[in-house]
Amino acid sequence: MPPTTTSATHAVGVRTTTLWRTPESPRPIDAPILAADPRGWAAAQDREARLGLDGIADTQLLLGEPVELLEERDGWARVVVPWQPSGADPRGYPGWVPLAHLTTPPAASVEEAVVVESTAVLRRTPGGPPVLDDVSYATILPVASQADGAALVHLPGGGQAWLDEGFLVRKASRQLPVDASAVLEQARRFVGLDYLWSGMCAFGLDCSGLVHISFRALGRVVPRDAKDQADFAEPVPLDEVQAGDLFFFAKPGKEISHVGFATGAESVILHAPGTGNPVEEAPMSGRRKQTLTSAGRLTV
Structure with missing residues (x-):
């Protein structure tokens, strides 16, 4: 897909x-x-x-x-x-x-600024009063100009504001090349964050939301849900999985309902386990191993 x-x-x-x-x-x-x-x-x-x-x-x-x-x-x-x-x-x-x-959509630009810290602040001037705080990781806004390490961005609805920390500027694209180790590092920043069904921001994530925004922050749009991520990924044999690949899980007779990152260490997964548990990088439990069905690669 x-x-x-x-x-x-x-x-x-x-x-x-x-x-x-x-x-x-x-x-x-x-x-x-x-x-x-x-x-x-x-x-x-x-x-x-x-x-x-x-x-x-x-x-x-x-x-x-x-x-x-x-x-x-x-x-x-x-x-x-x-x-x-x-x-x-x-x-x-x-x-x-x-x-x-x-x-209304923000004005278009050939470059965009993406928030790569947990949250960022939009300001009226670089270092000046805030326009909006708690702007989440993976927020993407078109760049109007840059000066002294700050980016003036176009806002939805018109107007502009400054990002002066916690962002990077890149070519505006939804399909930039992605390095597997870079995706893992993005996902690791959320270890300890509480699981939240439907969550896809710095204040709560579900399993596929963690995958989606880790790729989005690096310029690659991938499907939102675990099943769709599995359908879109290049299949990888379980004995050939590399760090940054994805493990997919399903209960017997059911469709895929969980996803997590392979970390390169045997049986260690980086994922948002479920309600009541924070994002973790830890060995797969025996129960989790029993529902492991496939692996795939989205970094190609």
């Missing part, structure tokens, strides 16, 4: 928003993310609430991320997300977001 080339009609205008199955999906405890507060949302979710996200939320979208708006209903927008390829829709991941979280 190649990455989609759907043209965007809108872009995310807030730090992070969650993609829901329906407009009725959010619960009272989800009020912070409806107010575009990903840090507060993650902090509010106890174990029971985190388990309850399965089936009502699917992924998250970051500031500036393009979307195609398909329908408006009572303050909600039905969208597809072209930077998150999905077997559910050839145009990109489908779902619903608050209409207020969308705006």
Whole structure:
């Protein structure tokens, strides 16, 4: 499944928003993310609430991320997300977001700045007052100009702001060459972060979200979900797996539902294990080994 080339009609205008199955999906405890507060949302979710996200939320979208708006209903927008390829829709991941979280796309540029620290701050001037904080890792914004180690970026909805730390500038592309060891290093920065179903930002990640944003930050768009990542990856025999390849897992008779990075050490995996457990780099448990079905490579 190649990455989609759907043209965007809108872009995310807030730090992070969650993609829901329906407009009725959010619960009272989800009020912070409806107010575009990903840090507060993650902090509010106890174990029971985190388990309850399965089936009502699917992924998250970051500031500036393009979307195609398909329908408006009572303050909600039905969208597809072209930077998150999905077997559910050839145009990109489908779902619903608050209409207020969308705006016009930022001005285009041949270069882009990507946040490569956990979070970054957008400022009015380099080192000056903040325009927006808690801008998540893997946020990508077009570059207007650079000066003294800072990047002036175009914002969705119009306007500009400065990034002066925690970013790198590269050619604007969704299919840049990716080194396996570099992807692993990106994923390792999240060791210890709590698992969050649908999470794809610096405040919570699920297993395939960890894979997706580790590649995205390096300029490679890959599918969002574990099954789609397995379908898209170049198959690798289990006895030929290298560091940076992916292990895929499925319960007997079920489709693939978990993914993690091979680290190069025998049976050691870097992954987001599941609700109640943080991202870890650790030996596979016996139970996990029993569900290991295949391996694949996305760094080709």
